[in-house]
Amino acid sequence: MAKEIVMPNLGMDMDEALLITWTKNVGDTISQGDVIAEVETDKTTVEVESPVGGTIIAFQYEPGANLKVGAVIGYVGDAGEAAPAAGGGNGAAATSSAQSTPVQAPATPAPATVATDDGGRLKASPLARRIAEDMGVPLGQVSGSGPQGRITRRDVEGYTPPAAAPVVASSPVTGGFFGGASYGKLPEGSDIEVSEISKLRARIGERMVTSKQQVPHFYVTMEINMDDAVRLRKALNAVVPDNGVRISVNDMIVKALALTTRAFPNFNTHFYGDRFVLHRRINVGIAVALDNGGLINVVCKDADIKSLGSIAMENKGMIQRARDGKVKPEDVSGSTITISNLGMYDVDNFIAIVNPPEAAILAVGAARQIPVVTENGELAVGSRMKATISVDHRVGNGAEAGEFIKYLKDLLESPMRLL
Amino acid sequence: MAEKNIQMREALRQALIEEMLRDERVFVMGQEVGEWQGTHKVTREFADRFGERRVRDTPISEMAIAGTAVGAAMAGLRPVAEIMTINFAFVAFDAIINHMAKVHYMFNGQFTVPMVMRVASGWGDQATATHSHTPEVIFAHFPGLYVAMPSNARDAYGMLKTSIRDDNPVLFSETIALYPSVSSIPDNNPDYLVPVGKGDIKRSGDHVTVVGYARGVAWALEAAKELEKEGISCEVIDLRWLRPLDLEIVYRSFMKTNRCVIVEEALPMFNVGAEISAKLQEDLFDYMDAPIKRVSAMDVPLPYAREIELMALPNAQKVMQAVREVLR
Numbered sequence: 001m002a003k004e005i006v007m008p009n010l011g012m013d014m015d016e017a018l019l020i021t022w023t024k025n026v027g028d029t030i031s032q033g034d035v036i037a038e039v040e041t042d043k044t045t046v047e048v049e050s051p052v053g054g055t056i057i058a059f060q061y062e063p064g065a066n067l068k069v070g071a072v073i074g075y076v077g078d079a080g081e082a083a084p085a086a087g088g089g090n091g092a093a094a095t096s097s098a099q100s101t102p103v104q105a106p107a108t109p110a111p112a113t114v115a116t117d118d119g120g121r122l123k124a125s126p127l128a129r130r131i132a133e134d135m136g137v138p139l140g141q142v143s144g145s146g147p148q149g150r151i152t153r154r155d156v157e158g159y160t161p162p163a164a165a166p167v168v169a170s171s172p173v174t175g176g177f178f179g180g181a182s183y184g185k186l187p188e189g190s191d192i193e194v195s196e197i198s199k200l201r202a203r204i205g206e207r208m209v210t211s212k213q214q215v216p217h218f219y220v221t222m223e224i225n226m227d228d229a230v231r232l233r234k235a236l237n238a239v240v241p242d243n244g245v246r247i248s249v250n251d252m253i254v255k256a257l258a259l260t261t262r263a264f265p266n267f268n269t270h271f272y273g274d275r276f277v278l279h280r281r282i283n284v285g286i287a288v289a290l291d292n293g294g295l296i297n298v299v300c301k302d303a304d305i306k307s308l309g310s311i312a313m314e315n316k317g318m319i320q321r322a323r324d325g326k327v328k329p330e331d332v333s334g335s336t337i338t339i340s341n342l343g344m345y346d347v348d349n350f351i352a353i354v355n356p357p358e359a360a361i362l363a364v365g366a367a368r369q370i371p372v373v374t375e376n377g378e379l380a381v382g383s384r385m386k387a388t389i390s391v392d393h394r395v396g397n398g399a400e401a402g403e404f405i406k407y408l409k410d411l412l413e414s415p416m417r418l419l
Numbered sequence: 420m421a422e423k424n425i426q427m428r429e430a431l432r433q434a435l436i437e438e439m440l441r442d443e444r445v446f447v448m449g450q451e452v453g454e455w456q457g458t459h460k461v462t463r464e465f466a467d468r469f470g471e472r473r474v475r476d477t478p479i480s481e482m483a484i485a486g487t488a489v490g491a492a493m494a495g496l497r498p499v500a501e502i503m504t505i506n507f508a509f510v511a512f513d514a515i516i517n518h519m520a521k522v523h524y525m526f527n528g529q530f531t532v533p534m535v536m537r538v539a540s541g542w543g544d545q546a547t548a549t550h551s552h553t554p555e556v557i558f559a560h561f562p563g564l565y566v567a568m569p570s571n572a573r574d575a576y577g578m579l580k581t582s583i584r585d586d587n588p589v590l591f592s593e594t595i596a597l598y599p600s601v602s603s604i605p606d607n608n609p610d611y612l613v614p615v616g617k618g619d620i621k622r623s624g625d626h627v628t629v630v631g632y633a634r635g636v637a638w639a640l641e642a643a644k645e646l647e648k649e650g651i652s653c654e655v656i657d658l659r660w661l662r663p664l665d666l667e668i669v670y671r672s673f674m675k676t677n678r679c680v681i682v683e684e685a686l687p688m689f690n691v692g693a694e695i696s697a698k699l700q701e702d703l704f705d706y707m708d709a710p711i712k713r714v715s716a717m718d719v720p721l722p723y724a725r726e727i728e729l730m731a732l733p734n735a736q737k738v739m740q741a742v743r744e745v746l747r
Contacts, residue, residue, distance in 0.1 A: 125677075125707055125709060126704045126705045126706070126707045126708075127706055127707055127708040128708065129705075130705040152708050153677065
């Protein structure tokens with residue numbers, strides 16, 4: 001009597017996985033526990049073991065199909081047995097890409113790194129494997145720095161996906177992934193280079209789409225006189241010892257943002273569909289651009305109560321780790337409000353996309369010397385920086401946002417209050 | 420509590436005196452312990468102080484020494500017997516393993532064997548192949564026998580007292596090279612005891628767990644001090660007892676550092692490092708971030724020529740090399 005092989009649940013919040021390949025053939029004799037398939041979940045490639053021994057009678061799906069947890073994916077029994085009548089080949093349990101609740105793209109996993117030996121076995125220490133599983137890091141994408149390319153704990157912990165952002169509960173995107181495969185047929189030819197979208201990049205894209213589609217953004221821009229802040233910064237850095245960390249303008253804005261958020265706790269409140277969640281700690285996420293074109297947000301925790309010196313020191317450490325690809329899990333988790341600074345590119349002003357479920361994000365441009373009108377109505381040269389706050393209108397309204405950004409401006413224009 | 424600096428051989432001597440004063444059933448026996456003042460001077464002046472009855476010079480017969488001590492212990496005394504070096508204990512292997520270690524079990528508790536068999540171990544001073552063994556692991560192989568092996572004067576002091584007061588048979592191994600080593604002991608605390616089967620963290624660290632006993636600890640500490648300059652932080656654990664073996668202290672450290680090196684003066688095959696490696700990978704597999712390395716003597720009879728004798732023995736450099744390898 002043929003036994004069913006049911007798609008097991010292989011990890012937390014997994015409801016389906018992409019079948020990459022069968023590792024045995026129909027007709028093969030297998031033992032209980034033998035690996036029969038490789039599937040790709042949201043996080044990594046996983047092996048599926050057969051719960052019974054016997055002869056493989058049939059497989060129900062072709063590689064490329066999505067296997068739902070609990071679906072019958074094959075039958076194992078005695079040699080020569082016929083497969084029980086199943087509900088039609090790639091039937092009921094597989095999902096098609098046109099359905100309205102996709103979470104994965106039918107993309108193949110990124111190629112494995114040097115850590116495999118001739119047998120295709122991934123070289124990773126037991127500890128590295130465990131941490132990778134706990135952190136949801138795809139081991140096959142981590143490069144190993146140990147002997148013979150072995151992946152060790154530091155490699156897993158320092159792993160940053162190609163285009164990373166803090167992981168957030170993903171909400172279903174209606175109309176298909178990335179707006180649906182509705183751009184028509186893929187172009188072909190020698191001037192075209194088609195590349196697969198990695199799962200993590202896809203996830204980020206999905207979050208950005210969600211944010212743009214579902215968060216009712218509005219924006220408030222403020223011009224801030226940075227003369228005093230720049231002057232204070234100079235004075236503070238003049239007494240920093242040679243091996244100390246200098247305070248940057250961004251560090252000051254991080255502190256100012258945190259203090260402002262403390263005065264306006266509504267901006268530290270997150271929207272969860274039918275509930276508001278107020279965060280008591282103010283953790284400022286800081287967008288960091290990476291060399292390979294990626295983007296990662298490091299998080300300055302409790303920025304409202306830390307001194308400028310501490311903030312400067314921590315931020316420097318985290319940003320360096322981010323750029324070196326050695327970011328720690330605590331560096332990139334827990335942000336409650338975010339800042340993005342394009343001042344280093346001399347940008348005048350820009351508008352950022354809110355990071356759901358956060359309520360606001362502050363976009364900061366460069367402090368530039370421009371003609372200004374002084375108090376006695378005269379023309380002079382002054383330093384002005386534009387900051388735009390993007391706000392989720394479900395959490396904050398225009399008046400509040402106006403007050404918020406005015407408070408921020410006042411702080412930065414009386415920078416002694418940041419100390 | 421006041422402390423005083425003392426050589427390990429003197430600390431052992433003091434421990435013996437205090438225990439002999441405390442309990443008149445305790446007596447000393449072995450070759451040259453009396454008139455000759457003790458081969459390693461641990462029983463210096465004992466004969467004068469305690470008399471012939473409690474300080475017994477024996478014939479050159481290790482079987483007799485061991486066998487007599489077992490009998491005396493079974494009869495209610497608390498002998499501290501001595502075999503001049505552990506190399507000669509091989510001659511008494513049957514008495515030590517089949518009697519000393521097993522009488523309590525085989526007589527279903529009707530007899531205990533509360534004896535201590537003191538032996539001097541290792542060497543490294545051109546004593547050559549037959550007189551330079553550090554084979555405690557062979558004795559620790561057998562259930563029923565405690566095996567103590569201190570690395571310093573303080574532990575030696577407390578462990579010898581504990582061993583004498585314990586009702587179980589103890590093989591007490593004293594490393595010859597460590598007899599002159601100095602550390603501090605409590606100045607006036609004759610009840611200073613080191614608990615049976617408990618190791619000790621001799622140096623705290625975060626990057627790698629270095630486990631050793633006896634001379635292994637000295638090499639490990641020397642290596643750790645040098646490695647600190649390279650930014651490597653070693654946690655050095657002194658096992659102190661080979662049986663009962665304190666795996667818990669090793670596990671706690673390994674769960675923190677995920678890397679381990681075991682250092683001992685003993686030969687490589689089937690040694691303490693082998694046991695600890697096996698247990699670590701068995702119980703803490705998912706905590707391993709690198710293979711576990713062992714530093715031991717080379718797998719050769721110890722040579723006579725000084726230069727190659729030193730090559731065949733472990734040293735701090737070899738420990739440093741092993742630590743660097745597990746950190747790669």
